[in-house]
Amino acid sequence: MLNRKYRLTKNSEFQQVYNHGRSFAGSYVVLYVKKNRMEHTRIGFTVSKKIGKAVERNRIKRIMREICRLNLERFAGGYDLIFVARRKIKGIGYRLVEHEMGKLCIKAGVWRD
Numbered sequence: 001m002l003n004r005k006y007r008l009t010k011n012s013e014f015q016q017v018y019n020h021g022r023s024f025a026g027s028y029v030v031l032y033v034k035k036n037r038m039e040h041t042r043i044g045f046t047v048s049k050k051i052g053k054a055v056e057r058n059r060i061k062r063i064m065r066e067i068c069r070l071n072l073e074r075f076a077g078g079y080d081l082i083f084v085a086r087r088k089i090k091g092i093g094y095r096l097v098e099h100e101m102g103k104l105c106i107k108a109g110v111w112r113d
Contacts, residue, residue, distance in 0.1 A: 002069050008044030008080060017044070017080045024108045028089040028097060029064070031104040032082040041075040041110070043068050047085040060085050067098050074111050081110065 008014055021034030036042065045064050047057040064083050068075075075081075083101065105111040 002043065002065055002072075006040060006042055006068075006072065008042045008082065013042070013080065014044055014046075014082060017082050021080070021082075022108070024104045026086075026100045026104050028086055028092060028100045029104060030084040030086060031101075031108055032084065033108045033110060034080045035078055036080045037078070039077050041077055041079045041081060043075075044080075044082040045085075046082060051085060051087055051090055056090065060089055063094055063097055064101065067094075067101055071102075071111075075105070076110050076112050079110050081105075 008017070017032050017034045021032045024031045024033070045061045047060050049057070051057055051060065064085070068083075089097065102111070
């Protein structure tokens with residue numbers, strides 16, 4: 001699990017990123033990015049009820065959270081990120097989600113080389 005300091009938790013934090021950040025869309029995931037005034041990056045995850053019931057939504061969030069946890073050192077500091085799952089994500093494997101999230105982070109410029 002991600003340490004609490006690396007997570008977006010409040011609705012107001014999510015709304016700031018949605019309203020004032022940039023978005024980058026992929027086939028399975030949409031990434032919203034906004035600079036913050038901190039040294040570290042905070043990450044949030046959203047999975048709509050349209051995707052499925054709680055078990056399916058929580059599984060998708062666990063996969064995305066684990067991908068971020070394993071790649072935490074690759075994120076550049078000072079960003080708020082929100083990963084939003086799209087309907088197509090339902091039923092696909094870990095590797096495809098990992099590849100998609102990595103591609104979006106590179107496109108957004110939030111990954112260090």
